[in-house]
Amino acid sequence: MTRTALTRDDVLDAAAALVRQLGPQALTMRKLAAELGTAVTSIYWHVGNRESLLDALVERTVHEMGAIRPAGRTPAQRIVSVARRLHRELRERPHLIAMVHERGLTDRMFLPAQQALVHEVHAAGLRGARAAEVVRSVQYQVVGFVLVERNRDRAPVQSPARGELWDSRTAEHDPALARALSRPADPEKLFETSVRALVSALLEPPARTREADPN
Amino acid sequence: MTRTALTRDDVLDAAAALVRQLGPQALTMRKLAAELGTAVTSIYWHVGNRESLLDALVERTVHEMGAIRPAGRTPAQRIVSVARRLHRELRERPHLIAMVHERGLTDRMFLPAQQALVHEVHAAGLRGARAAEVVRSVQYQVVGFVLVERNRDRAPVQSPARGELWDSRTAEHDPALARALSRPADPEKLFETSVRALVSALLEPPARTREADPN
């Protein structure tokens, strides 16, 4: 069972597996070394230190995010399809995505998808700063959802123990709503609804609700 | 300068200040003790351990989030006003909010706001599961934005050094868009645009883009 010489890639692979399952805080240099069957200090020779090891994982993740082909007939459908694909890609490695984001590389990671989005937004007739705003809004929506969901499933028991919160006044007028809100959300469905709503409204000509507000 | 006896609240105050400015990872029991001028072990007597100290901070944050009065004429305006107020409240303590979220207490924290939102969504004519979906969608949008922004400003230099990314093809057809995308986003404006779009579309009668999709 003696392995061939330890490789930088061996280290990255083992580290990535750890981070992907348990998050970055679970990655300790000493456990990593144990897993690889070497001395802790060998790792330092290959990757520098813990911080640049994480940097390398992030770099990898950014490169793994490839282009995404839009699907659908209308620009709205095609934009939603890109968002949905992004969302699914990111959901599979939420910890790595959070690390990418922490390091300010989100824009770089989104570049290929961003170009696809720009194309579709153009097809929908938008230009300039307005088009950029739409692209960014979709991007924020996707990343925001992934970050929300990442933390969601780190917290095993959602706190307002079922029903407890909503059996007072609301339950009487609208029991279906009370029931829905006391159940855990279906993130996939919620994302779908939200991104469809967002995109369809963003592609419409002008803002409607424009007036001075006191907040 | 000798202080009166150390209080549990003293500990929480000092800890909250640390977390609020520098994030939870900056809170070490030993630094906290140093700041308070006591032995590390005194802190343990007052708060148990680090984990329950953080729990207490979260508990506090949840209680600090009070009700929010909607403002505006139409339901859409009033929902947006609640979202905007939530967004601003949360933005002032992004680390604490992230901790609340990690511990699965987001729903509990949002409870007062959620009741206001339910009221407005009812006023807009929605009921049952559909109404719950709208409330949750807005809530996800707000929390998502805060989490995105929290990480944004932890990462000082946004990576795609200005312009570098967009001076190729796109810059020629649509230089205004290229310029906009190479500048850092204005989060407040982006939130406003996104939440208005989301709400206005969610309040409209049916979903429009409904058809089988291949993704």
Next chain:
DNA sequence: ACCTGAACACCGTTCAAGT
């Protein structure tokens, strides 16, 4: 070029001991 153990500074936490 690659790997090692010893050593350092820093954690969180426990515990017996003080007042």
Next chain:
DNA sequence: ACCTGAACACCGTTCAAGT
């Protein structure tokens, strides 16, 4: 009831030393 220092197990990291 409150506070203390010593001690333990665990970190990341450096370095001189091996092959």
